[in-house]
Amino acid sequence: MRAIRKCYQFFVDKPFEKGAVLNGRYEIVHVIGMGSYGIVYLCNDLKTSENKVIKQLRPSKKRSKKDIELFKNEMAILRMLNHKSIPTLFEAFAHDGYLFYVMNFIDGDNLEDQIFLGKKTFNEKESLLIVSHLLELVDYLHKKDIYHQDLRIPNILIKNKELFLIDFGLSKHRAAVDSHHTLSNKQECTLEMQLQDYYDLGEILLYLLYTTYSSKNKKALPWTEELSLEPDTVYLLKRLLRIKEPYSNTNEISADVCAALKAEEKAH
The missing domain is CATH 3.30.200.20 (Phosphorylase Kinase; domain 1)
Structure with a gap:
């Protein structure tokens, strides 16, 4: 079929x-x-x-x-x-x-093309800065009760170090979702959409961090063992990816991104 x-x-x-x-x-x-x-x-x-x-x-x-x-x-x-x-x-x-x-028309370079065609790599600081910029856009959307639901590197454009977010084909507005659910399910659905955007931020961060990784082992290992990251960045990733307690709002994420950037700058 x-x-x-x-x-x-x-x-x-x-x-x-x-x-x-x-x-x-x-x-x-x-x-x-x-x-x-x-x-x-x-x-x-x-x-x-x-x-x-x-x-x-x-x-x-x-x-x-x-x-x-x-x-x-x-x-x-x-x-x-x-x-x-x-x-x-x-x-x-x-x-x-x-x-x-x-x-x-946004005359920017697609982040996916930059990585795969341009062979561009992002160190820990650069990766955190991109997520920080993305988080500002996610916060803007969430304050309007809009959830992107498709945060991926093909949907990110960069021009002169400025970041753009595109493709809202899977995005959802809270009011539209609420109209299809009972009162008891509305809050749960909203939370899941929020956490999905946070999880996607974690996936993007992990993806960017892996651009500088060169495998020395034949056997694939968990990212916590393959990547050498500052503890604050590891903590941030674990919460975004729901390995630890998930974040409840963008302010919490922003505070931890700032902490991770400060720790990374201090270490280098």
């Missing part, structure tokens, strides 16, 4: 070609990428001569109520946000029966 679906998507999900004009305004420059339910284009705004990013719901998904709702949910989330490090949504439109929305 999965093979049939993949085959169907291969033939149906053909991106618009370079030079095509969407909504009478946006000329496609090239395809930036294709996600699980969207196709992303870099376009030239013919009215302003600015670069814009346009996301299209995959044609194979346009009959799926669930995927349409996800697409519309992402637009709704972006409309609630106003932050220089998060994409701005300009408009949504339909073209030839397909759904699109328009965002500003």
Whole structure:
């Protein structure tokens, strides 16, 4: 069944070609990428001569109520946000029966590409600083009752040491979640979404720390044995990854990130 679906998507999900004009305004420059339910284009705004990013719901998904709702949910989330490090949504439109929305173009380097293609490494201090910047964005979102739920290195852009967070396709707003749950489950669901974002921060930190790791053992060992880290960084990771008591708010995490940075600077 999965093979049939993949085959169907291969033939149906053909991106618009370079030079095509969407909504009478946006000329496609090239395809930036294709996600699980969207196709992303870099376009030239013919009215302003600015670069814009346009996301299209995959044609194979346009009959799926669930995927349409996800697409519309992402637009709704972006409309609630106003932050220089998060994409701005300009408009949504339909073209030839397909759904699109328009965002500003962020000319940054994808963190995943930096690591795998650029072979960039991050020491302990640099890794902690990235998580510190990410935490500011997570705190901004959580104060608006929004939970990203997909914090990963492909969704982080860096430009001139400034960090940007993208792809809100799996994000959730507390009000929308509450409407689907009984009163007794609302608090539990909110806590789980919060902890998931914290856990993802821990995964990102661990991933960055491993960019400087060179394996000397044939047998894989736990990260606590493979990585030489300051005790404060180990403590931070264990709480983010729920090995120890999980964090209850971003202020607690911020305090421990600062402590880890101070300990690392003192040691070096």
